[in-house]
Each structure stands twice: as structure tokens, then as C-alpha cells.
Amino acid sequence: MKKIAIVIADLVLGGGQRSALNLAAALSVNHDVTVLVFQDSYRQYKVPCKLINLDCPDKKSTIAKAYNVFKRAFRLKRHFDAEKYDYIFGFMESANFPVAMASPDSILSVHCNPHEIGTYETWLMKLTYPLAKHIIAVSEDVATILRDDYNMKKVSRIYNLVSFDEIKQQGSDEYHHGRPYIVALGRLADVKRLDLLVDAYAKSKLQQVCDLLLIGEGEMRSNLEQQIESLELTDNVILTGSQTNPFRYLKNAEFLVLSSRTEAFPMVLIESLVLSCPVVATDCPTGPREIVIDGENGLLVENGSEVALTEAIDRLYYDKALLAHCKDNAFDSVQHLSADKVVNEWLALGESA
Incomplete structure (x- = not known):
């Protein structure tokens, strides 16, 4: 010990x-x-x-x-x-x-x-x-x-250690929204480019049939509220605030969207995939390209491009065969990030470093 x-x-x-x-x-x-x-x-x-x-x-x-x-x-x-x-x-x-x-x-x-x-x-x-x-x-x-x-x-x-069992357990908690929805999960911060996501959603066909839930809290909340109101999307884009159990939202979402300008290794992508929830992510530095397999567990899009993001969320929602394929592959795509493997890597480095 x-x-x-x-x-x-x-x-x-x-x-x-x-x-x-x-x-x-x-x-x-x-x-x-x-x-x-x-x-x-x-x-x-x-x-x-x-x-x-x-x-x-x-x-x-x-x-x-x-x-x-x-x-x-x-x-x-x-x-x-x-x-x-x-x-x-x-x-x-x-x-x-x-x-x-x-x-x-x-x-x-x-x-x-x-x-x-x-x-x-x-x-x-x-x-x-x-x-x-x-x-x-x-x-x-x-x-x-x-x-x-x-x-x-x-x-x-x-890679970051993700607790698969805990995510699955919390993801089993019930959440009923009333109609289909996609989610973004994280701090409401400038680097997350949620303004880009809201603009992309506003130009997509999704707003007719599918809501957007922004889960998190942060300094950009008032800006986002003004943006959502100016786009007349207050009925479709919901700011939920911070949630101690965000996984129940992920479990039943159509897919998750990560619109960040930059990351390190976004755990939310892994957590979403553990729950068989596909992802759309900007190909930002750094991390998403090491998680998202384009067309297999989600879609990877040009960083900072509103047009590319709009096209991606429309494509993944309306192409039901692609969505089903990504759902089927999601969990298996992150098996290499299991807790046992990551713990052993930490311990081995502690011994040898």
C-alpha cells in the first residue's frame, strides 16, 4: 500500500x-x-x-x-x-x-x-x-x-480518469423534457464559445423540432441571455444553471455539442460517450481529435466556423442512420480510457519517474 x-x-x-x-x-x-x-x-x-x-x-x-x-x-x-x-x-x-x-x-x-x-x-x-x-x-x-x-x-x-460506473449510475436518474433536445455542458465562459453554438442553432433546422440545453454557470450568462432573447429563442434554448448530476441530461439527449475555442482534454466528451450519447465537437486545440472519430462516434467540425457547426448539428440530427451508428459505437470508442488502465499508468509513472 x-x-x-x-x-x-x-x-x-x-x-x-x-x-x-x-x-x-x-x-x-x-x-x-x-x-x-x-x-x-x-x-x-x-x-x-x-x-x-x-x-x-x-x-x-x-x-x-x-x-x-x-x-x-x-x-x-x-x-x-x-x-x-x-x-x-x-x-x-x-x-x-x-x-x-x-x-x-x-x-x-x-x-x-x-x-x-x-x-x-x-x-x-x-x-x-x-x-x-x-x-x-x-x-x-x-x-x-x-x-x-x-x-x-x-x-x-x-488521459483523464473517468468513472464509467458512476456516470452510468447517475445517468440512470430520470429526466423528462417533453421534446427532443441537444446539450452543451460546461462553464458559461468565453472560451467555450456558446455564443457560436447559439448562433449555429438559430440558423439550423433543429429549432423547429429540438431544443438546446446549456448546462452550467459562468460569467457569460447575461450575454447569452441577451443573445437568446434577441434571436427570439427563449422557448428553445434553456439555461439550466449548474447541475450536480448533469449525466441524466446527457443520457436522454440526442447528442452533445462542444463548441470551444480551445480545450486540454475535454472530459465531457468522454462522459457523453460513456452514456452512448454521440458528440459534435470543434476540432480545437487540444483534445477533441483524440476522442472524436468523425462519422463513428460523432462529428468533428472546423474550429470557430458557425456554418460548419450548423451543418453538423443538422446532419447528425436528421441523418437517423448516422445518429444510430454513432450511438452504437459511442461506448466502445472510450473503452481504452477505463479506470484500471489509467490508474496503472499513474502508479507505473510514480514508480519509474
């Missing part, structure tokens, strides 16, 4: 948070796992193991943020020295920076496209990531960027 620490800044709704807790749950079956957070406000998930709050919440100003990185690193080092973990895993940038500073034995998991982070975060990444023992990228494209554009040598790719 190994003693393992998993460090993540917080446990608000998000793909990185789900991935960290999925790994914690899977590792906890045979190992002693502790999840460490810097703040425990607005927690949206049950924690499957011991949880420790180091009480170093986010700061807003650049100076306060810089001080906070060192404060977090100090508290982590003190904790690591006392607990003597066999493996230390950092998740996402806000945890990775202080984790790397606190332990040269740490393994960092990168969950974003490095080209999309800010100048300050890029500086911190270049400063701290080489201090860690190894870096895990959640997609091949992210791994390539880290190696080629940031000259990082100790990089491997391990």
Missing part, C-alpha cells in the same frame, strides 16, 4: 476537479490517499478519502497572488515533510506551481493548453515545472506543446 497525496486548489465544479477525485477514488481501493486543497468554499463534490484544507484561498492582485504561491508552497512542504508521502500528484496550474516548489518528487498533471494561460502563469510554469520529477499532460497535443514550445523534457501523456 502506497501513501499518496493529491493536491488541487479547490473542489468547485470542473473537469479537473472531477478527474482528480476520480483518481483519488480509484487509488483509494488499495492505497492510503489524501486530497489536499487550498480552499474548501463552494465544494460541489463528495470526497472519497481523507480531505485536508490548507486554508490558502485565492487572491486577486498580482502581488497577493505571488505571495500566495510561496505561502502555499511553505504549507505544502511542512505537510509533506511531516507525512512522508510515497507519491505526490499535483492537479492543475494553481496547485502545480506550489507543489513543484514544495517537493522535487512531485508529479504534475497539466489540464490546459499552455498557450492559453496568462503571462504571469506562463512565467510561473517556466520557473516551477522543471523542479518537479515529472509532468503529465492530459492529451498528446498538450504533451507536444510542453516538449516543443517550452523545452520540457520529463513529459508523459495520461
Whole structure:
């Protein structure tokens, strides 16, 4: 049995948070796992193991943020020295920076496209990531960027861990909408380009027979509400807000749409496919092209193209043979991402790195 620490800044709704807790749950079956957070406000998930709050919440100003990185690193080092973990895993940038500073034995998991982070975060990444023992990228494209554009040598790719059983269980909860619908699931943020999806839907034939559900919350909500109203789609495009169980919506959807400008490795695509719900996704950097097999489990479309997105959602909905084919293939297309395989990759890297 190994003693393992998993460090993540917080446990608000998000793909990185789900991935960290999925790994914690899977590792906890045979190992002693502790999840460490810097703040425990607005927690949206049950924690499957011991949880420790180091009480170093986010700061807003650049100076306060810089001080906070060192404060977090100090508290982590003190904790690591006392607990003597066999493996230390950092998740996402806000945890990775202080984790790397606190332990040269740490393994960092990168969950974003490095080209999309800010100048300050890029500086911190270049400063701290080489201090860690190894870096895990959640997609091949992210791994390539880290190696080629940031000259990082100790990089491997391990896909996000998805809990198939939990998704299926939650997906079995009932949800009745009244007529067919498609879904988009994630933060209402500019990078998700939900405005593009709403425009594409407005120009499609779907609005006559099929609704669009936007599941999530975020800073773009008011903009989207105004856009939906101006397009006279208030009866067809529904903003559901955040949902603790979004999988019941996915289970009964015609398909899911991901319209993002950029991603890292979008877990929502995998979660949708686990529930035999096909996907339409923009071919954005990075991740979708490693998940979506065009014409087999969904459709991959030109990034940022409203016309291509409109054509794709119309095609997948109205071509019933294609839709059925993608539904039939969806679950099998993600079998290589099963929990056992991903856990073994993490443990093997911990031993060898």
C-alpha cells in the first residue's frame, strides 16, 4: 500500500476537479490517499478519502497572488515533510506551481493548453515545472506543446480518469423534457464559445423540432441571455444553471455539442460517450481529435466556423442512420480510457519517474 497525496486548489465544479477525485477514488481501493486543497468554499463534490484544507484561498492582485504561491508552497512542504508521502500528484496550474516548489518528487498533471494561460502563469510554469520529477499532460497535443514550445523534457501523456460506473449510475436518474433536445455542458465562459453554438442553432433546422440545453454557470450568462432573447429563442434554448448530476441530461439527449475555442482534454466528451450519447465537437486545440472519430462516434467540425457547426448539428440530427451508428459505437470508442488502465499508468509513472 502506497501513501499518496493529491493536491488541487479547490473542489468547485470542473473537469479537473472531477478527474482528480476520480483518481483519488480509484487509488483509494488499495492505497492510503489524501486530497489536499487550498480552499474548501463552494465544494460541489463528495470526497472519497481523507480531505485536508490548507486554508490558502485565492487572491486577486498580482502581488497577493505571488505571495500566495510561496505561502502555499511553505504549507505544502511542512505537510509533506511531516507525512512522508510515497507519491505526490499535483492537479492543475494553481496547485502545480506550489507543489513543484514544495517537493522535487512531485508529479504534475497539466489540464490546459499552455498557450492559453496568462503571462504571469506562463512565467510561473517556466520557473516551477522543471523542479518537479515529472509532468503529465492530459492529451498528446498538450504533451507536444510542453516538449516543443517550452523545452520540457520529463513529459508523459495520461488521459483523464473517468468513472464509467458512476456516470452510468447517475445517468440512470430520470429526466423528462417533453421534446427532443441537444446539450452543451460546461462553464458559461468565453472560451467555450456558446455564443457560436447559439448562433449555429438559430440558423439550423433543429429549432423547429429540438431544443438546446446549456448546462452550467459562468460569467457569460447575461450575454447569452441577451443573445437568446434577441434571436427570439427563449422557448428553445434553456439555461439550466449548474447541475450536480448533469449525466441524466446527457443520457436522454440526442447528442452533445462542444463548441470551444480551445480545450486540454475535454472530459465531457468522454462522459457523453460513456452514456452512448454521440458528440459534435470543434476540432480545437487540444483534445477533441483524440476522442472524436468523425462519422463513428460523432462529428468533428472546423474550429470557430458557425456554418460548419450548423451543418453538423443538422446532419447528425436528421441523418437517423448516422445518429444510430454513432450511438452504437459511442461506448466502445472510450473503452481504452477505463479506470484500471489509467490508474496503472499513474502508479507505473510514480514508480519509474
